[in-house]
Amino acid sequence: MALERRKFVGTFIHSKSLTDLEICEEATIGVDEHGKIAYITRPGPDKAPDGWDSVHTIKLEGNKFFFPGFIDTHIHASQYPNAGVFGKSTLLDWLNTYTFPLESSFSDTAIASKVYNRVVARTLSQGTTTACYYATTHVPATNLLADICLKRGQRAFVGRVCMDRMSPEYYQDESTESAIADTRSCISHIRSIDPSFDLISPVITPRFAPSCHTATLAALGALQKETNLPVQTHISENTSEIALVAELFPEADSYAHVYDTAGLLTPKTILAHAVHLSPTERQLIKSRDAKISHCPASNTAITSGRAKVRELLDEGLTIGLGTDVSGGHTSSMLSEAREALFVSRHVAMTDGDEAKLAVEEALYLATRGGAKVVGLESKIGGFEMGMDWDAQVVGLGDTVGTDEIDQSEGLLEIFGKETWEEKVAKWVYTGDDRNTLAVWVKGRLVHKRNGFTI
Numbered sequence: 001m002a003l004e005r006r007k008f009v010g011t012f013i014h015s016k017s018l019t020d021l022e023i024c025e026e027a028t029i030g031v032d033e034h035g036k037i038a039y040i041t042r043p044g045p046d047k048a049p050d051g052w053d054s055v056h057t058i059k060l061e062g063n064k065f066f067f068p069g070f071i072d073t074h075i076h077a078s079q080y081p082n083a084g085v086f087g088k089s090t091l092l093d094w095l096n097t098y099t100f101p102l103e104s105s106f107s108d109t110a111i112a113s114k115v116y117n118r119v120v121a122r123t124l125s126q127g128t129t130t131a132c133y134y135a136t137t138h139v140p141a142t143n144l145l146a147d148i149c150l151k152r153g154q155r156a157f158v159g160r161v162c163m164d165r166m167s168p169e170y171y172q173d174e175s176t177e178s179a180i181a182d183t184r185s186c187i188s189h190i191r192s193i194d195p196s197f198d199l200i201s202p203v204i205t206p207r208f209a210p211s212c213h214t215a216t217l218a219a220l221g222a223l224q225k226e227t228n229l230p231v232q233t234h235i236s237e238n239t240s241e242i243a244l245v246a247e248l249f250p251e252a253d254s255y256a257h258v259y260d261t262a263g264l265l266t267p268k269t270i271l272a273h274a275v276h277l278s279p280t281e282r283q284l285i286k287s288r289d290a291k292i293s294h295c296p297a298s299n300t301a302i303t304s305g306r307a308k309v310r311e312l313l314d315e316g317l318t319i320g321l322g323t324d325v326s327g328g329h330t331s332s333m334l335s336e337a338r339e340a341l342f343v344s345r346h347v348a349m350t351d352g353d354e355a356k357l358a359v360e361e362a363l364y365l366a367t368r369g370g371a372k373v374v375g376l377e378s379k380i381g382g383f384e385m386g387m388d389w390d391a392q393v394v395g396l397g398d399t400v401g402t403d404e405i406d407q408s409e410g411l412l413e414i415f416g417k418e419t420w421e422e423k424v425a426k427w428v429y430t431g432d433d434r435n436t437l438a439v440w441v442k443g444r445l446v447h448k449r450n451g452f453t454i
């Protein structure tokens with residue numbers, strides 16, 4: 001879709017590295033007709049190239065700033081109606097009690113349409129510009145999710161879930177052959193709506209090792225080799241699940257080894273959770289350059305465990321954040337970043353202060369880290385020349401005036417003496433989607449909060 005050139009002026013904040021959050025005041029970014037960053041002037045008067053003088057300008061003032069869009073590296077779109085509904089369950093009983101009954105209802109595309117439209121609109125409004133979605137086993141509903149992401153403009157990886165054992169009879173693939181045929185059918189559909197997978201990409205999705213026969217895992221590994229598509233699955237989330245994997249795959253040395261044997265541990269593989277990995281598994285994952293989606297809200301909610309993110313980072317693993325709705329209760333990546341901060345503090349209570357993540361580290365994981373996890377680090381996750389304009393405007397509200405409580409929505413308690421670093425910390429710890437005023441994906445405006453003018 002042809003776009004107009006635009007200029008964005010004001011304060012830009014993004015991660016340069018895990019520990020370096022760059023704050024650029026009085027800067028200008030020019031975005032071209034293709035939604036790409038064509039030039040950056042930082043800081044100081046705009047040094048626009050020829051032809052950019054009369055371009056529409058979006059200028060931020062006060063406690064507002066541009067921030068890269070969030071990248072959710074693991075979210076079950078179909079489970080969105082269950083967000084917050086998990087009782088006291090843990091993974092295996094949670095799947096049977098809450099998850100499989102809901103997912104199976106997506107044989108009805110009217111249900112799928114309602115849920116998928118809602119989750120895509122909601123996550124866009126929360127600043128998620130890229131999402132790695134699990135759908136369900138149903139081909140029509142999975143294709144519909146891809147259509148909805150394309151129509152609403154969210155960058156997405158859409159996975160048709162493969163599961164042919166250890167699942168209820170009413171909700172599982174008939175055979176290895178049918179799982180592969182249905183997966184191919186979704187790949188073809190996505191190719192028909194987005195031929196170069198520019199915005200929407202298929203992702204090969206074995207649910208997790210226990211729900212796939214060895215032959216199915218191997219066939220999905222072969223499909224990955226044939227197509228070079230990304231893979232997403234779960235690993236080492238919960239101790240009962242790990243025991244089940246050992247029972248079902250007695251020949252395997254470890255959970256990670258099961259995926260490796262099937263050819264599913266690749267540089268394009270996203271492994272969600274990774275809470276209880278052994279040192280040997282970590283080494284194997286690193287040697288295959290597979291990626292990890294850390295899901296702290298879910299790991300807490302369904303009591304899976306506390307992933308030791310500092311250790312994983314120190315070992316050089318590539319990590320992003322995933323909301324894991326509805327194991328996780330929130331679809332907001334801002335909340336997920338906060339959960340990552342708090343879980344790291346719980347780890348610190350036993351392992352020492354070194355385990356604590358800093359705000360800038362959590363934001364890195366939610367943006368640049370996520371971009372690496374989904375293999376798009378040259379395109380998204382930061383503000384660099386040639387990158388796509390996947391961005392959000394964050395507004396914290398005006399500095400507080402009187403001791404009356406201001407009832408306008410989304411105002412944070414900014415007293416006026418805060419540095420930008422402190423304002424960002426207030427956003428991460430006390431903000432929500434009311435602070436997300438506008439969102440763009442590849443230069444296209446995909447969400448604007450009522451009352452915000454651009």
Ligand SMILES: O=c1[nH]c(=O)c2nc[nH]c2[nH]1
Pocket residue numbers: 076091095099207208234237298324327
């Ligand atoms: O958090 C999770 N959510 C799921 O849907 C799932 N399936 C297998 N393992 C899982 N873990």
